Structure formats: structure tokens, C-alpha cells
Amino acid sequence: MRSVTIKDVAGRAGVSTATASRVLSGHPSTSPAARTAVEQAVADLGFRPNAQARSLRRTTTQTLGLLLPDIRNPFFADLAHAVEQRARDFGYLTLFGNANESVEQQDRYFDVMLSQRVDGLIAAPQGDRASLAGILGSGLPTVFVDRVIDGADVPSISPDNRTGIHEAVEHLLGLGHRRIGYIAGPQSTSTGRERLRAYQEAISGTAADDDGGLVHVGDFQAASGAAGAHALLDLADPPTAVLAADSLMSIGAIGVCNERGVAIGADLAFVGYDDIEAFTLLNPALTVIAHDVDAMGRGAVEMLVAVIAGEAAESRVLPSRLIVRGSTMDSPKGPSA
């Protein structure tokens, strides 16, 4: 059961471990004879180098950490896929951690990533600068993706939260909506804060109602979207249009509308976040604020590779855009119209 080591290989090939190692790592100073002997021995014994031992001696592990808040959120699942594929191109293995939208689990994973000596870290962080002090002070090359942390000197690649929301609000105003509800993300995340702020900016100074009761703050999970939908629909003067700040809350909210017999597209205009395939299947299909997840994931890896190489990386903001579909095609009904 003991696994095959380079010593066994060297012994069988009749060379020293030094030579065997050189052959394996493609060092130029190796004779053809040694090369074939070692390769034959490797094949015969089924040798597989021990990554632990190699990483210990070299200072690099050829491993990237990826820390996401919720793998069940399709946006992050897509992001994980994009990051992993791009990391593979650079010869990196992706070590994946799911923080479960919990600061404690995030901290545990930071520890794990540091212990595993990943060469770099891509994270969609939560919490503030203080709670991230561990990582920020560790010197580990890090890139933030999707979310950023104010005041942290870490390059990031994130969506343009402002423009998408502005376009959506203007679109709804153009359709005649004056009571526009908003289901916000957690204010402990930059995306949650920026999107809420953008909503407030977009509303203020327009014909739209601007009372705080139209905002429900959730936590990016489906249940909070459902709670938000109930709260908004229970208002004495309910909104005629609703925006939700991520895909899971959109799902929760739409479910509640269906239960309560509120017809999306007819009784209520709805704008979701993130362009998930299933959203196009709804009847009517969902108007969404979309961004290019693949570009974000690939870009994050490329930035991190640059940071690891010691180059300066500029933070990037990727455009968001509104995709108008049936869920916002009609003008509002009822007293507000």
C-alpha cells in the first residue's frame, strides 16, 4: 500500500534520485539513455510524484484558492466553472471553498487556504476590512471578484452595479411605473450596497415614489426574496414593479407571486438579476440585469496570475446590461397608472 517514490524509480532505472528528478522535471542536462530508463521505470511502477513533497521543496504549489459565498447560486456556479477552466490553462489547480454566506466559514477557509499555501486567492468577500485583516495582512496574492472591500488595497474585477440598475429603473419609469419596489442584497456586501444605492439614486428626483417602505433588505438567498415579496405585496399601496438584487432572491420572489396569484408581466412588472437560463423559460420570460460571468471569471484568473508574477493589476469593472423580456412589457395597472 506504500506508494511509489522517486527512490523506487531511480533504483529501477539504475540512476540517482537527482537524475530521476531532472528527467521528470524536464531539466536539459539529461542523457537520452537516462531519460528512457527513467520514463520506463515511471511507467512500470505507476509513479506519481507526491505534490506535498514537491511543494515543500519548491515554494510554489501550482494551486489557486477560490472562495465563493454560495455554490448553489447559479451565478457563482458559472463563475466557479469559468475560473477553474481558465486556471487550468495556466497550469493551476483550483482549490475550492464554499463560505455559505457566512463570515465564520469564510474565515475558516482563509485559514485553510493559507495552510495549504495556495499561490494565490480569488475571493468574493463578505464582511468589512477589519474582518478580513487576516488575509489582507498575509501578503498572499489576492484578487476580489464580483464583490469588493472598501479601503482594501486588493485589485478586483466586478460588475458595474450602477448602470444596470439605472437602466432598469428608467425602463420601468418609461413604462409608467411610479411605485417601484426593491429587494436589496445584504448591506455587508459591496454588491448589496452599491445596487441599493444605485436604486435610490435612480429613483430620487423622478416621478417615482421614494418612500423607504418600498425597499426590503434580504440576504441573497431565496427565502429572503420570498419574504421581501410578501412584505411588498402586503403594503397598503403595493408596488407595480419590483426589482430583485440577485437571482436567488428573484426566484424566491417569483415563487411568492405565483402562490399569491399575482401575474408577473400583467399585475406586476419584475426585473431579476443575473441572466440564468431558467429565467428565459418563464412565461412571460424575465427581464434581467445581466453581466458576462465568463469574462469575470477568466479576468479574475488573469489578474491573479499577473499579481503572482509581481506585476501591478488594475481593477476592472465589467459592464452590465438590461435585457428586456416579457416580464416588463406591459404598462402598470391599477390606481397608480
Next chain:
Amino acid sequence: MRSVTIKDVAGRAGVSTATASRVLSGHPSTSPAARTAVEQAVADLGFRPNAQARSLRRTTTQTLGLLLPDIRNPFFADLAHAVEQRARDFGYLTLFGNANESVEQQDRYFDVMLSQRVDGLIAAPQGDRASLAGILGSGLPTVFVDRVIDGADVPSISPDNRTGIHEAVEHLLGLGHRRIGYIAGPQSTSTGRERLRAYQEAISGTAADDDGGLVHVGDFQAASGAAGAHALLDLADPPTAVLAADSLMSIGAIGVCNERGVAIGADLAFVGYDDIEAFTLLNPALTVIAHDVDAMGRGAVEMLVAVIAGEAAESRVLPSRLIVRGSTMDSPKGPSA
């Protein structure tokens, strides 16, 4: 930039590395004085043990490998989440690999997992016994999840593919359907094969039409579900009901129905696979064959932990069940009715 080692800790605490190590790993033979000194030094220096060095010396890495075919498939995303949470309970870190429904990528990840010396592997495999010879011969404790490999002596936890399909077909027969189309999964996977076989069994000997044209074999990706829907709807005598063998193909097929103006639930009955939250939002909501993903993920970890401990693990089959919703409530229309 050089990271803090146990030597630095020992030096600062005024003890040997042996004593420092004993304090850190909770060895009983340590004096309170040594303990506090070492703990203080660890805190002062921000010491984090090097997992590589530790794993090299011990034979264990406290790491599990998880190899899935497609993280963007919500079923596998849920599975990944369940596995990771349960693994954490046992003190294991999950090293995650996404094979992208490709046998080559799967092989690469097997190599990586072996090199990383994971303590055990949970995989939803593809290919046949020959292509998995590497893993099967390696002696690495392994558990298969969702999918199995015929003739491989590896414990597995998988869904009861047969019963769910039988219930679905009987349900459709009961509604009067006689032309029941089937969008099958790839025949290189056990789930693809077993579900197709179950469909054929369930159909044969009944009043339903049993010609091969009603079956379209896809690859568990959305595009193949779309292709299957086109093929079935283009038949001279198209089906009045369709089953799809996984969630992504269901999404693809439903999209095509929407495009072509085929009203699901009215013009066409549709049964999907896997109970994804978004499926309940469709109008009408989707009838699906569901299984308990969480139990499967947790069960896989528990089995693997047993295998690692040298215990025998019995393969398990988890029940599937049909959840009837609006997409199959109506009787068929048209000439076949």
C-alpha cells in the same frame, strides 16, 4: 515575505520544535508553561502550520477529492454543497474538480487527486471500467455518487433510476398519453443507460407506442435537450408527452417548446428530472422526478469516511419520486387522444 515556521515559534517561546509541535497538536505531555509560551508565540508571529510539510510527515492530508461532471448543473452544485458541508463535519477539506463531462478532463483530475494524496475520492464517474483502470487500481479509497460503473468494485450511492421513470410513464399513461417521447442521457453513464432502459421497460407491453423514433439520445447538456425537442416535435406524428433525463436537457427542451409556441401542460405534457427551484416557477409548474440530493451528498461522505477507516461499505440506492405539477395535469389533445 518568508513565512513563519515552527522553528521561529519555538525560538520565540524558548522551547524546542518538538515541544512546540506537541503543543500545537494537543499532545498531553506538555507543561502549562510551555503551552502558554508557545501559544503566545503563535499569536505574536501569526504562525500557520504548513499543510504540505505536515502531510508529508503524517500519511494523511485531511483532504477529500470530489470529482463532478458539471458544476453548472444545479443537481451537481447542490451535491457539491452537501458533500462539502458534511466533509467539514469530519474535518476534511474538499478538493474540487470539474470534469466538464469530458473523459480526458476526468483523467487529468484523477491524476491531480492522486498527486495531491487526497485521503479519499468521491466521484460521479463517466466512461467504462477500462478508462477508470487508473483509479480503480490505485488503491485510493473511493465512493461513486449518482453514477456507477458496471463491474467496478467500488461502493456507490445512487438514485433509484427505475422507479421514478416507471411512475412517470404510468402517470402519463393514466392521463391517456400514447405517444411518449424521451430525451435520454448519454449512454456512457449509468444514469443515462438505466433511465433509458426503465423508460423502455415501462412503455413495452402497454398501450403506448413503442417505436424508436420517440427516443432522442442527448448528453445531459441544455443544447442536446433543445435538439431533442426539435427532433421530437418535427416527427410526422409527434409525441403528446415528453420526459427528459436531467435538468439541463429539460431546460433546453422547454426553451424550444416556448420558441415554437408549444404550450407545455396544454399542447404537450412534460416531465423533467431533478427538482430544481426554478422549475416550480414555470407556468404551469413542472412535474419532475425528484430525489434527495442532500441525503446523497451526505451519504457519500459518510460512506467514504467508513471506507477510509477500513470498514466495509454497502452500496446504497436512494428512492426517487414523482412530483406531479401542472405540466402534466391535462389529458392529451389531437389525434392520439
Next chain:
DNA sequence: CGATTCCATGGAATCGATTCCACAAGTATG
């Protein structure tokens, strides 16, 4: 009170691969 056990401790070996260094043999240059 002497002998035995127990406990905390440090020195050194160890895990497996890489790499520095020294050396021998072969090739090129004056």
C-alpha cells in the same frame, strides 16, 4: 531511602522531491 515509574523535554531522524555542489568525462581552443 533506594528503586521504579511517569512526565516534560530536546536532539535527531524522517517523510519525498528538488537542487546545490563537486566531480569526471568529453569537447573545443590556444
Next chain:
DNA sequence: CATACTTGTGGAATCGATTCCATGGAATCG
């Protein structure tokens, strides 16, 4: 033909933490 330079090689040090073994001192026992 002597010197310098290249090339392939093996011995041994190294990475950082763990653990075996030996040792000295305190506690326990007959």
C-alpha cells in the same frame, strides 16, 4: 598537448513539521 569549458551525474543538504528515542528530574512505591 595543456587549458578552459560544457555536459551528465551522484552525494548530500534542504524544505517544515512530526515523532522516535534518550535523558533528567519529580513523584510514587515497597
